[in-house]
Amino acid sequence: MKIDKSKLLSFGDRYRIYFLFLAIFIFMSLFAPRFFNSYNLMTILRTVSMNATLALGFTVVMICGELDLSIGRTATFAAVIALSLQKVVGYGLSIPIAIAAGVAIGLLNGILVAKVKINSFIATIGTMTILQGATYTITGGNSVSLSGDKVFAISDFLSMPLIPMLPPRVLMTIVFIVLFHLFVKNSQWGRNFYLVGGNKMTAWLAGINTDGVTITAFVLSSTMAAIGGILFAMESSAATLNMGENSLMYVVSATIIGGTAMSGGKGGVLNTVIAVLSLEMLYTGTILFGWGNEVKIFISGLILASVVLYEAYAAYKHERTVGQRTELLKELGNKG
Amino acid sequence: MSEKQVNDVRALRTSRFSSILNNFGIYAIAVLFIIFGALLQSVGAINNFLNPKNLLNIVDAVALLGIVAAGMAFVTYSGHYADLSVPTTIALTGIVSVELLKYGFIPAILGALVVGLGVGVVNAVVIGKFKANPIIWTLSMSYVSLGIIRFVWVNKQIYPDMITDDAFAVMLFDNIYRFRLFGVISLPLILMILLVVAGQFLLKKTPFGAQLKLTGSARRTAKFTGVNVEMMVGMAFVICAFTATIAGLAITSLSRVGAWYNGEGYDFRAVTAIVIGGMTLAGGRGSIVGVLGGTIVIGLMNNIMTLLGIGTFSQDIIRGAIFILVVAINAKNLRSMGRDDA
Numbered sequence: 001m002k003i004d005k006s007k008l009l010s011f012g013d014r015y016r017i018y019f020l021f022l023a024i025f026i027f028m029s030l031f032a033p034r035f036f037n038s039y040n041l042m043t044i045l046r047t048v049s050m051n052a053t054l055a056l057g058f059t060v061v062m063i064c065g066e067l068d069l070s071i072g073r074t075a076t077f078a079a080v081i082a083l084s085l086q087k088v089v090g091y092g093l094s095i096p097i098a099i100a101a102g103v104a105i106g107l108l109n110g111i112l113v114a115k116v117k118i119n120s121f122i123a124t125i126g127t128m129t130i131l132q133g134a135t136y137t138i139t140g141g142n143s144v145s146l147s148g149d150k151v152f153a154i155s156d157f158l159s160m161p162l163i164p165m166l167p168p169r170v171l172m173t174i175v176f177i178v179l180f181h182l183f184v185k186n187s188q189w190g191r192n193f194y195l196v197g198g199n200k201m202t203a204w205l206a207g208i209n210t211d212g213v214t215i216t217a218f219v220l221s222s223t224m225a226a227i228g229g230i231l232f233a234m235e236s237s238a239a240t241l242n243m244g245e246n247s248l249m250y251v252v253s254a255t256i257i258g259g260t261a262m263s264g265g266k267g268g269v270l271n272t273v274i275a276v277l278s279l280e281m282l283y284t285g286t287i288l289f290g291w292g293n294e295v296k297i298f299i300s301g302l303i304l305a306s307v308v309l310y311e312a313y314a315a316y317k318h319e320r321t322v323g324q325r326t327e328l329l330k331e332l333g334n335k336g
Numbered sequence: 337m338s339e340k341q342v343n344d345v346r347a348l349r350t351s352r353f354s355s356i357l358n359n360f361g362i363y364a365i366a367v368l369f370i371i372f373g374a375l376l377q378s379v380g381a382i383n384n385f386l387n388p389k390n391l392l393n394i395v396d397a398v399a400l401l402g403i404v405a406a407g408m409a410f411v412t413y414s415g416h417y418a419d420l421s422v423p424t425t426i427a428l429t430g431i432v433s434v435e436l437l438k439y440g441f442i443p444a445i446l447g448a449l450v451v452g453l454g455v456g457v458v459n460a461v462v463i464g465k466f467k468a469n470p471i472i473w474t475l476s477m478s479y480v481s482l483g484i485i486r487f488v489w490v491n492k493q494i495y496p497d498m499i500t501d502d503a504f505a506v507m508l509f510d511n512i513y514r515f516r517l518f519g520v521i522s523l524p525l526i527l528m529i530l531l532v533v534a535g536q537f538l539l540k541k542t543p544f545g546a547q548l549k550l551t552g553s554a555r556r557t558a559k560f561t562g563v564n565v566e567m568m569v570g571m572a573f574v575i576c577a578f579t580a581t582i583a584g585l586a587i588t589s590l591s592r593v594g595a596w597y598n599g600e601g602y603d604f605r606a607v608t609a610i611v612i613g614g615m616t617l618a619g620g621r622g623s624i625v626g627v628l629g630g631t632i633v634i635g636l637m638n639n640i641m642t643l644l645g646i647g648t649f650s651q652d653i654i655r656g657a658i659f660i661l662v663v664a665i666n667a668k669n670l671r672s673m674g675r676d677d678a
Contacts, residue, residue, distance in 0.1 A: 067471065112660065112664070116664045116667060116668070117667050117671065118660070118663050118664060118667055119417075119617045121417055121418075121471060121617065122607070122611055122617060122663055123660065123663070125604050125607060125608070125659075126656045126657075126659045126660035126663070127656065127660070128604075128656075129604070129652050129653075129655055129656030129659065130652065130653050130656035130657060130660075131656075132652050132656075133649050133650060133651065133652025133653035133654075133655070133656060134653055136648075136649035136652070137647070137649045137650050137653065140649075141649065249475075249479065252472075252475060253476075253479070256472055256476075262469040262471065262472050263469070292490070292491065293486070293491065294483070294486035294487050294490055294491050295487065297479070297482055297483045297486050297487075298483030298484070298486060298487040299483070300479065300483075301476065301479035301480040301481075301482060301483035302480065302483065304475075304476040304479055305473075305476040305477065305479065305480045308462075308468055308469075308472055308473050308476045309462060309466070309468065309473075311468070312462060312466040312467060312468030312469075312473070313466050315466070315467065316465070316466040316467060319467075
């Protein structure tokens, strides 16, 4: 049987993140010491939870063809609010307030981008600066930490496995992932994200409320960032001021490696989640090999750069042949 | 016929007026800030604002930002948003120059330039030729540079006076930031002014500038007109990397240490200066003199807030709010003139 090379390639391209995931998983399981055991795998799942939650919303914004640089700072801000207010009103009220803050930030971003028509890159740099200032003003530049039996009971509950390997924190993340996946792939609103990202004008002409879709995307992104930050802070009963900032690069890398294009209209949340998992396995692996932080940064930089380069090069080659009817050229070649 | 002529004349007039407003409106804001500062001083809320030494300090404090912004403005002008690899280029060129200081001052400078321009050329090829998304690629590039610094120097910082016994070379290196002409005007300030003048000339008075403008505002048109768009975009990134290298040398000379975190935050701060200075992300609009104005406004703003005793943390909130406000007004103005920049 003759295998169509181009079809194989496009298949590989489409599911490349799954291949990458399998490759890393098998490689690490075989070679990294103490990688393949339930404790380590659970640790990976727990570590991934926050970034995966952040990445869900960020991917939706990217599918819409926009960029949300404020997710990291939103996560920190929400975590700081939830923990600082816990001392006053308890988790019961502080968490809704922190999530509401996330929604408000998303609304602000969305309105700035969709209605005021500021480029999302610029608008979110602005909100990012404001959020950083607000976070540091609230905390006075120190990290917030909680103590007390009740607080520790909650954080223990979040991190203790209910079912083998799956603590509530991870289970919640899985629920979020499933919900997002179904929402984006199967609902009309979800498909609108792809349409708006693919071509805003066409989407508008087709009767889609493009502004509404964009604002929704930003609200989802900030809300998920807030939830991710809050859960992470609750689990560790502490919020450090750079916890979200480190996530931003991570989430951006994972989303790109997962195949969501910056130009919009392409990609999916599941791909992003798999990419987040792959990156985390890679990081854990480098640590288990006894390599330092510098190797981890070096490797992840190289992976991200080669993925971006490959995509740009593929698009470049495609553009050079676009308009040529390759099947006719092939026929000619076969005859000759 | 006459109606059309009238329309044309009016269009011409608005465009000239708006171009003046776009390019130099930022200086009106700067003057407003100075008047505001003077008022605060006359009320007695702040001291020493109008003192020449303070005013010189203001521009001195933003000289490095001005250098970076003057180069990055070319990237924005070419319609490619920003170069987020600038901070790590600053760090990389800085640490390379410190490392090479053991072979003397000149090799250190040359080495930094080679590395910096190398980063620029890589950006130029990937973004100019392969049309990678500028934000994503420069972000990856910054990751790669960071990885190289961390990998090669294994998380270490290096100090000029510990790397070499050549006291003269160290002295020269220290003076990149500290040298003062006539004991007053610092070298970074001189460099900033030189770069702004050169940049303004390049952008407005040369064929290169005209071609870059066309590339930035209408890439396809430029391509069909026969402009080598790939070269234009590439050159913009190389110029940006060049100014980042100069800033890298100056920042490293200032901190007297080569480390991976040198230059952190210069990407977004430069974008702020560029956008406040009237350059729009859509490309092909604005000027380097305007960007200088944006830089000066940021300096004035920081200075007044510090003199008022506003904490550094709260300053961020005000800075972010003013940034969004200025961009929003700018976007609205352009839209009402029928030039939607979305």
